[in-house]
Amino acid sequence: MISYTVYKIIHYGGIFTAVAALGAFLTLSAAGGTPLVREPWSKRLVAAHGAGLFLVLLGGFGMLARLEVTQGLTLPGWVWAKLAIWVILGALVTLAKRRPEGAGWMLLALPALAVLAGAVALTKPF
Numbered sequence: 678m679i680s681y682t683v684y685k686i687i688h689y690g691g692i693f694t695a696v697a698a699l700g701a702f703l704t705l706s707a708a709g710g711t712p713l714v715r716e717p718w719s720k721r722l723v724a725a726h727g728a729g730l731f732l733v734l735l736g737g738f739g740m741l742a743r744l745e746v747t748q749g750l751t752l753p754g755w756v757w758a759k760l761a762i763w764v765i766l767g768a769l770v771t772l773a774k775r776r777p778e779g780a781g782w783m784l785l786a787l788p789a790l791a792v793l794a795g796a797v798a799l800t801k802p803f
Contacts, residue, residue, distance in 0.1 A: 688740060
């Protein structure tokens, strides 16, 4: 059985990986270099971002299981809010590919969304 602490480490590792990869991808996109489809680092950063998001989910739901927060299929509101934030962070890659001119504001939104997710987890307001 995996402990709460191990799930927390997995969760944090996923957060750091996803945010770092997304930040690098958005910076590359905002720089306006070669087209992102042909950029050699583009695919690696997208893969790292996806792997990070997977680890965020794995660690997060593992911690929820250890805390026994869920009752059947019902999740607290703060969990749904965090899931919504992470879906937005996951969608930023696709949005940056389609609209690279908006990568600058996405790069500013990235830390704000990450801090918001942390604040929701810490305070559990609903």
